[in-house]
Amino acid sequence: MxxxxxxxxxxxxxxxxxxxxxxxxxxxxxxxxxxxxxxxxxxxxxxxxxxxxxxxxxxxYDFTWVGKKASIIEANRPIRKTLRPCVEESKDWETTGNLYIEGDNLDVLKLLQESYLNSIKMIYIDPPYNTGKDFIYKDSFTMDKDDYEEEIGLYDEDENRLFQNTDSNGRFHSDWCSMMYPRLKLARNLLSEDGVIFVSIDDNEVHNLRKICDEVFGEDNFVAQITVVGNPRGRDYGGVARMHDYILVFSKSDRTKLNLIEDKANKFSLFDDIGGFELRELRNRNIKFNINNRPNLYYPFYINETNIDENGLYEISLKRVDGWLELYPLESQGVKTVWRWGKQKSAENVNVNIKAKKMRNGSYQIVEKYREPRVMARSVWWDKETNTEKGTLLLKELFAVKCFDYPKPMEMIKRICEMSVDFDAGDIILDFFSGSATTAHAVMQLNAEDGGNRKFIMVQLPEPTDEKSEAYKAGYNNICEIGKERIRRAGDKINEEIKNEQLKIGEEEKKLVDIGFRVLKVDSTNMKDVYYAAEEYSQQTLMKHVSNIKDDRTDTDLLYGVLIDWGLPLSLSHKTEEIEGAKVHTVDEGSLIACFTENVSENVVREIARRQPLRAVFRDSSFRDSADKINIVEIFKLLAPNTSVKVI
Ligand SMILES: C[S@@+](CC[C@H](N)C(=O)[O-])C[C@H]1O[C@@H](n2cnc3c(N)ncnc32)[C@H](O)[C@@H]1O
Structure with missing residues (x-):
């Protein structure tokens, strides 16, 4: 097996x-x-x-820095770590499709490689900008521990490697590049073929980041370098007051298509019972389309010149009515033009979304009420909504104290989501430098506004908060505690608002948003050393290690370890039942059945096989000897020949 x-x-x-x-x-x-x-x-x-x-x-032509090769090796090196679920800190564990993962994002990205390969629609990250004051998590490969202590003199009791990257560090830029490169390489694997990544950055590293992204994503996949004017007053960094930072956008392939976004600048001046709209002529002005090649788009409307609504628009009909004015699409340059819509579509929209408008010269036009003016996102964002201050104010509203420096404005991330993610396809959005979890907040808020079904994965290092900070004094010992609490508070507020919303007559009740999240934490592997080097242990030593699983690991730990190893998403539903005293876990109605009970009986194995899951997994040490194992294989061959059976 x-x-x-x-x-x-x-x-x-x-x-x-x-x-x-x-x-x-x-x-x-x-x-x-x-x-x-x-x-x-x-x-x-x-x-x-x-x-x-x-x-x-x-x-x-090449872009390189000290430590680049080591960082390539690091990106590819396997790790013996796992993600341990933490149900107590989660919200709506059973039903949510969102994840909050605590740990170094390099480890997390490695652990997600199989479960989320080619499955993330959009990644947004806001990494440390390398301003000379940032704390950067030093990856062990960039230098050995002695060098390290000498150079930085900073190590905490867990041998954590957070250090302040000041520009006196001889490898100031190299260290930052070595930190970003393996993470971006791993992140690329997770993007779907039509996926896209957005990276916030400022002048300190934008030139290096762009080169790294050119290399990782391919120069041809560069989409934009958006300038975001976050501080219109400007901040004095010496010489010129800086008002902006950037968002670099790269696609995974040429299959990525960005959506048009709501045109906030274009406010409506006309309104009806449905909402705001602008008028667009229904006639196709392009004479390439005409009666000769689109005869089905050439038909008359009838206009009731005596019935005008509050917007000055006239009632119309597709059927002839005595006394009503007949109108065909105009002739242009001697060619009979056509409508943009066929008769069927016009019939469905008549007097709701299409009407007639009288022009100054007394003639009429058939007009569409265009309700959603959308435009291509621009490369400079300087509206109030993307102002840095907005991010700070929003967070302060939720917490009453200032508990995080420079959270991004939520509206900015909402706009990024609008550009890149379909609202109802269950697309996943990943942020692996998630800080105060603005991205999760933006995803929930957008889902509330448009009834969407987007999901998020937040990743954040449990970086300790400064003892002098307001966050620490308010009881938040690390940034993950702030991030999780923000999602709880923002989520509750969003669903509360939906519940309290006054519905207009005929309006359907809005559905509540998925405001839950499963918390998972990076930890050492669930397996003892013997698991990885069985051949180095004699039979006798093996006997002493009755179980190859660490003693402090629960069934749920093992289940998630198996999901990661087998490449199954970590948001799948699962339930646990007892069969003849053995705990049996069924994931996603049978994508996987797991039983980690010691000495599992043949009856239990038969019952699991009878259910014919796609995958089944047992604890190696539950079977006394190889005869037992052969027996299990035979049972599955007979009852569930298509089930893939493995042991841990
Ligand atoms: C600039 S902040 C992101 C702020 C976020 N966009 C917001 O709106 O709140 C960068 C975050 O990345 C985290 N971080 C830095 N290195 C990390 C690592 N190796 N793994 C995970 N998180 C990391 C930092 O703790 C910090 O909270």
Whole structure:
């Protein structure tokens, strides 16, 4: 029976497999550090495959920094960590589709590689800008511990590596690039083929970030460098008062299509019972479309010149009425033009969304009430809604104290969501530098406004708050506590407002928003060392390790470890029942059934097999010997031949 790996994906190995598909000739064999034969790439051959010129190591256009190679290795290196669910700190655990993950985002991105591969529609991040005052989480690969202590003199009791990156650090920019590069590489894998990433940044690193993104996402996938005027008064950084920062936008591929957004500047002046609108002629002014090639769009309307509404528009009909004026689409340049809509669509909208308008010269036009003026997002955002102050005020409204510096304005992230995510497709939005969780707030607020079904995944390091800060004094010991509390407060307020909303006659009740979230925390793997190096342990030692699972891990920990390993989403529903004293967990109505009880009986195994889940998983040590295991395999062969069965 196959064992689950219980460690994150070995991306180097996967990359070699991908290259082998295209260039089988460049695959060679080598020995790893333990003397085992493994597949490797002959790089000279690969380079030659990709060039029509003879390759002899000449200079080429390249962006590099100290530590770049180490950061590539780091992005690909598997880790033996897991995500442990924390039901007590979660909200609506059973029903929510949202996640709040605590830990270093490099670990989290690695752990999500299988479960969310090609599945995130939009990523928004607001990383530390490297202003010279930021605390940056130093990844262990960038320098060894001694160097580190010497250079920074900062380590907390958990050997956490948060350090203040000041510009006296000789590798000021390199360290920042090494921090961002592996994270962006891993993030790209998670984006769906039509996905898009938005990264907030300012002048300190925008040039480096753009080069890194060019390399990670491909220069052709650059979409925009949006300037956001967040501080119209300007802040004096010496010489010129800075008013703005940026959002870099890169798509995953040319399949990404950004949506038009609401045109806030274009306020409506006309209103009816449905809402505001502007008028657009129903006639297609493009004479390329005419009676000769679109005869079905050429038909008459009839206008009642005696019935005018409060907007000065006239009643119309598609059927002839005595005394009403007949109107066909006008002739232009000797060509009979046509309507934009067919007769069926016009019939459905007559007098609700289309009417007639009298022009100054006494003639009539058929007009559409265009209710949603939408425009392409602009590359400079300087409206009040994206003002930095707005973010601070909103958070202060929720907490009464200032508990986070420079949260982003929620409206800015709402706009980004509008541009990039379909409202009702259950698209997932990821923010892996989530701070005070403005992104989660924006997703819930937007869902409340348009009845959407977007989901969020927030990732945040439990960075301690400063003991002198208002947040600390208010009882928030780390940033995750602020983020989670914000989602709770903002969510409750949003649903309360929906419940209290006065409905207009005939208006349907709005549905409540998913304001829940499952909390998961990065921790060491659930498995003891023996799990990963079984061959190094003698049979006798193995017997002593009765279980290969750490003693403090619960069934739910193991279940989530298995979801991660098997690449299943962490928001799937699951229920637990007892069968003959054994706890049995069913995920997503049978995508997976897990039983981690020791000494599981044959009857229980038979019952699980009878339900024919897609996957089944047991604890290795529940079976006394290999005869037992063969028996299980036989039971599944007989009762559930399509179930994939594994052990941990
Ligand atoms: C600029 S703030 C983001 C603010 C956020 N956009 C908001 O509106 O509240 C960056 C956040 O990233 C977090 N962070 C920094 N390094 C991290 C890491 N390695 N993993 C996870 N979070 C990290 C910091 O603790 C900080 O809260």
């Amino acid at each position: 196959q064992r689950l790996k219980m460690e994150s994906v070995d991306i180097t190995k996967k990359n070699i497999q991908k290259i082998a598909e295209f260039f089988p000739n460049v695959i060679t064999e080598t020995r790893d550090k333990d003397g085992r034969v493994t597949k490797a790439i002959n790089f000279e051959l690969l380079k030659q495959e990709l060039s029509s010129e003879l390759i002899d190591g000449e200079e080429c």
